[in-house]
Amino acid sequence: MTIVKGKTMEKWISEFPDLGPVINYTPFYWSNPYVKDNKTAFQGQPLQLKDIQDAEERLKRFAPFIVKAYPETEKTRGIIESPLKKGNQIKERMETITGQRIPGALYIKLDSHLPISGSIKARGGIYEVLKYAETLLLEHNLLSEKDDYSKIAEDKYREFFSQYTILVGSTGNLGLSIGVISAKLGFRVVVHMSADAKKWKKDLLRERGVQVVEHPSDYSKAVEEGRKEAENDPQSYFIDDENSEDLFLGYTVAAIRLKKQLEEQEIQVSLEKPLHVYLPCGVGGGPGGVAFGLKAIFGDAVKCYFAEPTHSPCMLIGMMTRMHNEISVSDFGLDNRTAADGLAVGRPSGFVGKVMEPLIEGIYTVSDEQMFRLIAEMADEEGVHLEPSAVTGLMGPSYVVQNYPKVTEEDTHLIWATGGSMVPDEIKKAEYQKGLEYKIIPDAK
Numbered sequence: 001m002t003i004v005k006g007k008t009m010e011k012w013i014s015e016f017p018d019l020g021p022v023i024n025y026t027p028f029y030w031s032n033p034y035v036k037d038n039k040t041a042f043q044g045q046p047l048q049l050k051d052i053q054d055a056e057e058r059l060k061r062f063a064p065f066i067v068k069a070y071p072e073t074e075k076t077r078g079i080i081e082s083p084l085k086k087g088n089q090i091k092e093r094m095e096t097i098t099g100q101r102i103p104g105a106l107y108i109k110l111d112s113h114l115p116i117s118g119s120i121k122a123r124g125g126i127y128e129v130l131k132y133a134e135t136l137l138l139e140h141n142l143l144s145e146k147d148d149y150s151k152i153a154e155d156k157y158r159e160f161f162s163q164y165t166i167l168v169g170s171t172g173n174l175g176l177s178i179g180v181i182s183a184k185l186g187f188r189v190v191v192h193m194s195a196d197a198k199k200w201k202k203d204l205l206r207e208r209g210v211q212v213v214e215h216p217s218d219y220s221k222a223v224e225e226g227r228k229e230a231e232n233d234p235q236s237y238f239i240d241d242e243n244s245e246d247l248f249l250g251y252t253v254a255a256i257r258l259k260k261q262l263e264e265q266e267i268q269v270s271l272e273k274p275l276h277v278y279l280p281c282g283v284g285g286g287p288g289g290v291a292f293g294l295k296a297i298f299g300d301a302v303k304c305y306f307a308e309p310t311h312s313p314c315m316l317i318g319m320m321t322r323m324h325n326e327i328s329v330s331d332f333g334l335d336n337r338t339a340a341d342g343l344a345v346g347r348p349s350g351f352v353g354k355v356m357e358p359l360i361e362g363i364y365t366v367s368d369e370q371m372f373r374l375i376a377e378m379a380d381e382e383g384v385h386l387e388p389s390a391v392t393g394l395m396g397p398s399y400v401v402q403n404y405p406k407v408t409e410e411d412t413h414l415i416w417a418t419g420g421s422m423v424p425d426e427i428k429k430a431e432y433q434k435g436l437e438y439k440i441i442p443d444a445k
């Protein structure tokens with residue numbers, strides 16, 4: 001008999017009947033019974049709106065450096081931001097595929113096209129490296145907050161940073177973001193990659209002078225190795241995807257940027273016209289940070305949902321059982337094997353899970369077959385290539401319409417498309433071809 005954390009499987013399932021489909025790899029929507037009204041949910045939180053604003057100010061200070069180091073950010077004056085695109089065609093397709101009418105407009109937030117590293121990780125990862133760089137320079141009297149930060153691109157700063165090592169454990173994209181920006185600043189960088197990490201991500205990092213350590217095991221182990229290596233060296237800085245508040249804050253800033261984009265496109269958000277946001281979730285920092293920022297700014301007018309692979313529903317299991325990081329998908333016999341490398345995480349962040357427990361409406365799971373099909377649909381309907389992790393948001397609206405009958409034409413659905421523009425062409429083509437093979441998407445139940 002299998003005993004998980006002191007309870008039999010029968011006991012787990014009788015306590016949490018929703019575990020049934022989840023541990024059978026069945027795509028499933030879980031409505032979060034622990035969600036609270038916004039005011040209550042923000043009481044006693046470790047982070048507040050002022051922390052988000054502080055992070056935004058820091059990114060503004062760095063903007064002159066970013067423009068200089070990455071001329072492709074000239075248009076946005078050194079602010080790393082992605083477009084907000086209306087998705088009429090894909091909305092219609094999703095209605096056909098799921099057989100579910102979706103009242104309201106559908107938009108896509110193209111973090112797949114964020115400058116520098118082409119995924120949502122360009123928010124958190126780059127922010128934490130910049131904050132560390134700023135802290136070091138301030139400590140050594142090499143910078144004042146009033147300076148023009150473009151000077152950080154000069155060689156003498158690169159030399160200064162070369163004494164320090166940045167370490168991170170990653171399934172791919174976080175390593176890519178942190179590796180690329182750290183190498184640009186002049187830091188030594190070591191990225192511990194899990195077995196899920198795609199070869200092209202490792203190759204690209206090595207090309208940029210980043211040391212890549214490959215692990216035959218999963219993400220949690222890669223993180224542990226990075227953490228261990230940093231412990232013994234005061235000149236090393238470990239970016240902790242499972243626990244870092246700075247990483248989380250880097251993601252939250254997206255909300256300030258999105259508010260401006262919604263205003264520019266005259267999309268109203270209010271209690272009567274709610275915004276539903278669908279976020280792919282791995283360890284939780286990216287979607288958690290974005291959702292936290294949105295809740296801090298829009299309050300009860302925004303509703304956030306996480307999407308996870310059926311093979312790696314770590315946040316769902318952690319939050320449902322309220323065991324958070326004390327439980328992993330393998331405890332329930334799930335294999336954590338998915339083509340969605342960015343979401344191939346077996347154990348969620350305890351920090352993020354606890355912060356988000358009162359703030360998100362629900363979590364749903366998506367099969368790999370559905371992901372590939374959706375890659376092909378997005379490419380055909382909207383001309384955008386997304387990676388497997390990044391299409392999972394698309395399954396959200398039909399679940400939400402089924403579970404919350406109050407959705408009207410005044411609502412707005414926002415699919416957070418978290419990565420894909422940097423995928424090499426031949427891999428894009430192969431993913432698309434594979435998508436064409438999956439003709440039928442199992443019904444969203």
Ligand SMILES: *Cc1c(COP(=O)(O)O)cnc(C)c1O
Pocket residue numbers: 119120121173174280281282283284285286287288342343387389390418419420
């Ligand atoms: C990392 C990643 C996510 C999820 O972010 P977490 O912080 O791991 O939850 C989603 N999509 C893509 C493409 C990613 O790389």
